[in-house]
Amino acid sequence: MATGAQLTASQFANLRTFLVAARHASFALAAQELSLTPSAVSHRIARLEDSLGLLLFERLTRQIRLTTDGQRIYAALQQCWDSLHAALHGGDLLAGNVTVHARPSIAQCWLVPRLAGFTALYPDISLDLRVGNEQVDFRAGQVELAIHYGDASFPGLASQHLMDESLAPVCSPAYAHEHGLLDRPENLKNATILHDTLAWPACAPDAEWQSWAAALSPAITLPTRSLRFDRADLCALAATHHAGIAIGRRQLVQPWLDSGQLVLPFGGFNVASPQAYHLVHAARSPLPARVQVLMEWLLGQAQER
Structure with a gap:
């Protein structure tokens, strides 16, 4: 991997492809977002792995999963990408993607019917909603915010009471x-x-x-x-x-x-x-502005009823 000013356009594209593939946990979905073929995404990731001398993804049957090295690099690269985006936009980062995890019931009955209001206020923020009953692993950095129904015990994480x-x-x-x-x-x-x-x-x-x-x-x-x-x-x-x-x-x-x-x-x-609903995220300070405004909007929605 070239360093400093020697980073080439091809290497930059490989890093961007890795970010998108890691966020989606899917080469196919990354290909859709990047207007590439899944094969092209796979080749870019392979070239990045070769240049780093690291395996970034486990290739499983019909899915991919970040390795420990992949999780570490994704978290660091996402922070760098946020900083770059902020610099290019004069410090205003009310744009980009926020990946949100929620249990299916609260997602379908409470969150999804309200999302049009958020997108009207923040048209440049894209929400990537993941639903499921599984526990959220914030270590990989693939989920930035979770809506949790349960007690208020979140060791090693930050949380705020929602409703x-x-x-x-x-x-x-x-x-x-x-x-x-x-x-x-x-x-x-x-x-x-x-x-x-x-x-x-x-x-x-x-x-x-x-x-x-x-x-x-x-x-x-x-x-x-x-x-x-x-x-x-x-x-x-x-x-x-x-x-x-x-x-x-x-x-x-x-x-x-x-x-x-x-x-x-x-x-x-x-x-x-x-039990109660809580907003949970990695203990990161400061939070990206796009995540912060989403949390503030959710808290406002919870106070309406």
Whole structure:
């Protein structure tokens, strides 16, 4: 690899290609962004690896993954790229890409319906939204911000409280009438309850139902008949189709309540969730301006309701 002023246009292109491929964790997606073929991306990465004498990616079946060296170089190169971008734009870095990770339910029900407002305010910031139930690994630098539902313990990371959550059973109006549920929580024994088995990290499969039931006086005995999902939004969707009664999170199910597809048979959201939503990112100071404005916008959205 040439150093200092000897960095050639070809080597610069290889570094840019590496940044994009690492961010997407995909040669094919990098090729789309860069208007190249996947083969051209692969060749550029191979040339960069040869020049560095390092293996940057593990080539797995149908996927790639940064090696330890790749993670280290990606993190350093991303910081350099941010600094260069800032210098070229007079210190204003309200442009570029921000990769955000969120659990599927909060992404679909809360975040995605609001994104048009962000892009209208910041048209030069591109958001790359990744969803999944897996834990986020910030060490590789591929995710810059995560929306986490759980407790506030994030060792080695920085976090900011986004919003609280409250719980209440929800079902379709027809299901409530059919099973005599309106104002009669004791009739749950005749119902099918819907579980989000991955409500938060390392929770029991029925954790949300147990939290709600324990807050009642007297406590309710839950039925054993159930359907299980790994997403809160799928529980709510199943409830709209009369499959049973789910624990609704207010931040997620309010649109279904507003439309009348779901009702609150036992009253409103009077049980606080033991968990909350947090914005989590690597402990990096200062944060890139594009990440900072996204966090500020998210906090503003959380305060609207």
